[in-house]
Amino acid sequence: MKIIVIIPAFNEQAAIGEVVRKSLQYADDVLVVDDGSGDNTSKIAGDAGASVLKHQTNFGKGVSLRDAFKKVDGYDIVVTIDGDGQHNPDEIPALAEPILKDEADFVNGSRYLNGFDENTPAYRRVGQRVLDIATNVTAGTSVTDSQSGFRAFKGDTISCYKFRDPGFGIESEMIADAAENNLRIVEVPITVKYDVENSSTKGPVTHGVGVLLKIGKDKIIRMTKR
Template sequence: MQQVTAIIPAYNEQISIGSMVLKTKQYVDRVIVVDDGSTDKTVEISQLAGAEVVSNPTNMGKGVALKTGFNAAVDSDIIVTLDGDGQHHTSDIPKILKPIIDGEADIVNGSRYLNGKEENTPAYRRVGQTVLDKATNFNARSNITDSQSGFRAFAAHTLPVFRFEQTGYGIESEMITEASNAGFTIKEVEIGVRYDVNSSKVNPVSHGVGVLIKVLQDMEFNRPLYYFTFPGLIMIIIGLLSGMLFFAQYLGGGSHSLAPTTLAALLTVFGTFIAFTGIILHSMGRMIDKTLANKSK
């Protein structure tokens, strides 16, 4: 029998955390609540409901909370993560676990959108979600329909690949990218979700923009050809074309200064530098991947 542990990050969730712990205990062997610096009765209620509680000294963000929880669950065979605000249906836990138990997946992502648009999702959230999904999938070379889901299951052997560099909500995209790059099989299952709970601790617009910026920054390392080389090539083309145009105007007497031609030449040189930076980083990444693959054999 595989040992299953649920990790529930919680920050000031005294209203919902008790019921979440009690309902989650029906489907797992162990429940760990990670108190992320709560100032209410989250800790006391979690303990009364039967959860183990590990605490961060201050509110450090979801990424740090998950890292704390994963470190506390190192002896588990499968780890389930879900939010403490009551948004997730604990009755979906068996569906989340099944693909790992059956050996069909290394990681399972609970998706609100696996079978299309979720009717109860507010429109502004769905637009932002679509942008984040596309950015995450491009970065991770994946095809995830709900990249920001916090309802997931992980086989124990996947845990070492996660760096937990993102301290906030960008952790959801980061974990998808790292799992995909490591070659793990990620399967999605449909889950239900409640939107009648006060789940948001931050402004959804600033939250979405912040996550998108983190995904784009991560792209610098995962997709250097797109992050560096393509923009560099565009600079080269613009520099060459504008340089020839400016120089032709100078030769034809339409301009009495070579300054525009010089600036175009500098743009071309800078673009060349950027393009080669992407190529070098891409080559280094492939060499590192091959080295790691050979060591694992």
């Protein structure tokens, strides 16, 4: 089975090299989408062994994934992982396994499948539950981590994803697209490190509200299509 790992990245020079090197232990190829970084993300990723697609402007995670998915023909499994070191690439085989066993088309790495870790910040617990509920209502699913950036996709299903949202609303949108196309969605537990995340230009509340509004917009669009 041929596997590619996609890493959307924005100013991730501190962690991107290690994420690429570890990912290459479990994948045939790694593609980093440098979404307008102002640091050395592209060079470090390339030196570590990744192919690099460089955006001159910061377009957003949804655009990065859209552009990357256009380049994954011929792969049996497509894995997405964040470039900030929050996720552990050593868990890639666990995400690929349900697809290899033909038990899933979409594998969602869940930080909360077994409940919230005691180290999970309180604001994340509240915000995550709200976004999970909104996503599940829109998609008719029961996922426990709708905002996970660590996922695996069966290669012949990638045309199901439309990439309408340019930003972080893409995580929920992809779940809804998978459900709408009757794909088999499975969750597996993953670990997470919160102390390595880049500080966002948006506060967590602003970010969460923005994603929630995009989920609502996506719900309206899907209802009007029926």
